[in-house]
Amino acid sequence: MSDxxxxxxxxxxxxxxxxEPEKDEEKTPVNSRSSLESTRKDDNGDxxxxxxxxxxxxxxxxxxxxxxxxxxxxxxxxxxxxxxSMRKKGAHILSISLITFLVPLAxxxxxxxxxxxxxxxxxxxxIMHSLVVSIYVLGLAFGPMVLAPxxxxxxxxxxxxxxxxxxxxxxxxxxxxxxIAMLTVFRLLCGIAGSAPLAVGGGSIADMFxxxxxxxxxxxxxxxxxxxxxIGPVAGGYLAQDVGWRWIFWVLTIASGVATVYQILFTRETxxxxxxxxxxxxxxxxxxxxxxxxKLDKNxxxxxxxxxxxxxxxxMLLFSPISIFFAxxxxxxxxxxxLLLTTFPxxxxxxxxxxxxxxxxxxxxxxxxxxxxxxxFSLTSDRFLARQVAKGNTPRPEHRLPLLIGxxxxxxxxxxxxxxxxxxxxxxxxxxxxxxxxxxxxxLFMMPMMGYLVDAFNIYAASALAANSLLRxxxxxxxxxxxxxxxxxxxxxWGCSLLAFIVLGFSPALLFIYRYGEYIRTRWxxxx
Numbered sequence: 001m002s003d004x005x006x007x008x009x010x011x012x013x014x015x016x017x018x019x020e021p022e023k024d025e026e027k028t029p030v031n032s033r034s035s036l037e038s039t040r041k042d043d044n045g046d047x048x049x050x051x052x053x054x055x056x057x058x059x060x061x062x063x064x065x066x067x068x069x070x071x072x073x074x075x076x077x078x079x080x081x082x083x084x085s086m087r088k089k090g091a092h093i094l095s096i097s098l099i100t101f102l103v104p105l106a107x108x109x110x111x112x113x114x115x116x117x118x119x120x121x122x123x124x125x126x127i128m129h130s131l132v133v134s135i136y137v138l139g140l141a142f143g144p145m146v147l148a149p150x151x152x153x154x155x156x157x158x159x160x161x162x163x164x165x166x167x168x169x170x171x172x173x174x175x176x177x178x179x180i181a182m183l184t185v186f187r188l189l190c191g192i193a194g195s196a197p198l199a200v201g202g203g204s205i206a207d208m209f210x211x212x213x214x215x216x217x218x219x220x221x222x223x224x225x226x227x228x229x230x231i232g233p234v235a236g237g238y239l240a241q242d243v244g245w246r247w248i249f250w251v252l253t254i255a256s257g258v259a260t261v262y263q264i265l266f267t268r269e270t271x272x273x274x275x276x277x278x279x280x281x282x283x284x285x286x287x288x289x290x291x292x293x294x295k296l297d298k299n300x301x302x303x304x305x306x307x308x309x310x311x312x313x314x315x316m317l318l319f320s321p322i323s324i325f326f327a328x329x330x331x332x333x334x335x336x337x338x339l340l341l342t343t344f345p346x347x348x349x350x351x352x353x354x355x356x357x358x359x360x361x362x363x364x365x366x367x368x369x370x371x372x373x374x375x376x377f378s379l380t381s382d383r384f385l386a387r388q389v390a391k392g393n394t395p396r397p398e399h400r401l402p403l404l405i406g407x408x409x410x411x412x413x414x415x416x417x418x419x420x421x422x423x424x425x426x427x428x429x430x431x432x433x434x435x436x437x438x439x440x441x442x443x444l445f446m447m448p449m450m451g452y453l454v455d456a457f458n459i460y461a462a463s464a465l466a467a468n469s470l471l472r473x474x475x476x477x478x479x480x481x482x483x484x485x486x487x488x489x490x491x492x493x494w495g496c497s498l499l500a501f502i503v504l505g506f507s508p509a510l511l512f513i514y515r516y517g518e519y520i521r522t523r524w525x526x527x528x
Contacts, residue, residue: 070280071295079279081208081270089208089217095267096201097220098259099164103194104228106171106252107136107476108341109236110187112359113245120245121180130342130484132184134477137338139191141473144199144466149309151200151462153302155274156207157267163196164260168253175249198469202454203462207270211395211455215381218451219374233344233363241355272296312460313467319526322456322517326449327468329506331475333411336499337442338476339483340366340418340435346484347422347431347492354428365432369414369439377403377447398517400451403444405514408507411441412500419496441503456521 072080081089114129123129143163151159170190177183205217239247269275273296280294298305316323341363348354348362384402385395417434450465457464487495513520 068289068291068293069295070276070283070292072276079275081272081275082210084208092204092208092267092270093217093220095160095259095263096197096204098262099160099194099197099256100201100221101228102252102256102259103140103167103198105232106190106194107140107228107232108133108338109232109239109252110136110245110248111342112233112237112345113240113248116240116245117180117183121183123180128180128184130481132180132187133342134338134480135184136187136191137473137477139188139193140195140198141191141470141477143192143195144462144469145313146310147196148199148203148313148462148466149306151196151203151271152309152460153306155269155271156200156204157269159196159200160267161260161264163193164256164263166193168257168260171249171256172253175246175253195469195473199466200462202450202465204270206454206458206461207272211458212382212385212389214451214454215383215385215400216378218381218454219378219447221450231363231367233341233359234361234367237359237361273298309463312463313470315526316457316464316467317470319524321524322513322521323453323464323467325509325513326453327471329509330446330449330468331471332502332506333407333442333445333475334472335475335479336411336415336503337438338480339499340415340438340496342480342483343487343492343496344435346487348428351422351425351492352428362428362432363435365434365436366439369436369441370443372436373440373443374447377444377451381448381451396518397452397455397521398514400448400455401510401514401517402448404448404452405511407441407445407448408503408510409441410444411438412503412507414438414441415496415500415503418492419500420493422496423491423493452517 076083078084111133114133117132118124118129147159147163167190170186170193173186174183174190177186201221202218205214205221209217235251236248239245239251269278273294276294276296280292280297284290284292293299317327318324344362345359348359354362380403381400385399388395388399414434414437418431418438419434421430421434449468453464453468454461486498489495490498
């Protein structure tokens, strides 16, 4: 384990407790049926499929009186992120949310300035115009496959800090680019570095919040990947038009630099196994007892932990039916969202004659739909779980999914509305209203899906979200490349209708997952 310790991290110097933990049923999170299994270890000491909440909280309470086991200093140990104050947790959520907003914001903020870049660099190939925008999203696809495992070995804090610094550097390099190839390469590197909070954010929330309190925290995390690409063109259009496309990157550099400084100064490690490992090392130095070991020590090398962690997202994509379904459907939804985003300049410039700045304002409808959906999920998800507990039911990850059922039809209606109103050339407010429904449908899919993955794979939430992010970002990068030719051939009406029919095609599966997800999840469990 790395000895690096972020600023302000509390250091407990008390000896490990050997007392039996007090019972506190109200504070003990209850999870799904698979989560009610006892924690067990394989022959190599690795955690098998077990209660994720118990792995981080209950399992860290001593089950024997071995004085060499280093554990939390009781159930209310302030060093345990689950026991942090809401103010401290809020500071960490703010840090993650800032970056998860800025990173997707940059994916589309640059789009209105592509024509100016092509003119400056004398680039006439239309494929390069699309590639220089979408390659950023490819970086968001592949970065999490490495960064999520790294966070499970070296902790969340160092992944955030290192990647945030690199993101600032690469964004500045985009603004200094002298040709389109250079710009394309640095856009890819920006995507890879910027993917850290998208990959690790869900794991951080699982570190700090029990299952019944995650709804609002997940709302702040999920709004960025959907709302950022919507807001980006609004600002990017006027920046490119008034002060040039390079200022888009200067603004992003300044904003991400501020967020990076905040993260480095005001956040600390949240990953429980690493916190206990550091505590163990301190106690070894203080007591001279080299036999001390962490309660969460897997008794394997960091190299072996990393190998298992880097393979884990791939195993989820290949052998977990739930992960496979959500990854594929999320790739479709995210691809449709980005294709819709790239359609706005064509619709409002060609059909309605808007300039670059005014065209950016047309994304506001999509943003309003996203915000409405975020508030709906944030205000209802935890309450729904609370009602299930009040009825005597055991909370399950599937209880995050009621709003997911209507997301597909809502997105499809928005696509039909947007496409055919643009095709007929009616007043410009009509397609914007349609885009608001589409935005709400996208977010009502994304938020319950991410909440489900975090609850179902708790301690491995980062790996679960990395697996999902891979296909999601590939869909967001590749599908928009087909947009210009598709709309040239089919027109806006039938082009959007084709997308709507695809969304409707997998919508019945959303109801199926809600009804039978627990059976599928427990029937085909995989060893992680």
